[in-house]
Amino acid sequence: MARPVTPSFRERVYALVRSIPEGRVMGYGHVAAALGNPGAARQVGYGMAALPPETDVPWHRVIHSDGSLATKGDPVRLVVQRGLLMREGLQFRRDRLDMAAVGWVPATG
DNA sequence: ATAATGACTGAAT
DNA sequence: AATTCAGCCATTA
Numbered sequence: 001m002a003r004p005v006t007p008s009f010r011e012r013v014y015a016l017v018r019s020i021p022e023g024r025v026m027g028y029g030h031v032a033a034a035l036g037n038p039g040a041a042r043q044v045g046y047g048m049a050a051l052p053p054e055t056d057v058p059w060h061r062v063i064h065s066d067g068s069l070a071t072k073g074d075p076v077r078l079v080v081q082r083g084l085l086m087r088e089g090l091q092f093r094r095d096r097l098d099m100a101a102v103g104w105v106p107a108t109g
Numbered sequence: 110a111t112a113a114t115g116a117c118t119g120a121a122t
Numbered sequence: 123a124a125t126t127c128a129g130c131c132a133t134t135a
Contacts, residue, residue, distance in 0.1 A: 041117040041130080041131090043117090044117080065119090081116095
């Protein structure tokens with residue numbers, strides 16, 4: 001089956017996001033930097049936008065670098081994401097997460 | 110090949 | 123602390 005020998009940036013994003021443990025979150029820029037492209041934060045979010053609703057990628061664990069959530073002009077999706085995060089035990093502080101506490105860095109625990 | 114797009118980010122106001 | 127502006131770069135047409 002068509003499996004690219006050189007996985008696209010998006011593929012790498014999905015793989016990393018899938019490896020984010022429950023109760024932890026990562027910023028778009030952090031994901032991009034972990035993939036070796038510290039300037040491709042927007043591409044990370046763009047990849048999330050292309051995810052189907054039945055995806056196995058925990059896209060809700062990827063948020064803004066400042067701990068807030070992305071809206072993309074769809075406030076409904078925002079509420080859903082917040083619910084998913086709270087369901088994992090994350091605490092919101094005025095519609096924002098404490099990245100210093102719940103922020104996760106791969107290969108470091 | 111070029112141009113437009115966009116779940117972002119950091120600095121300045 | 124909140125808002126605004128310009129830069130960034132992979133994907134799509």
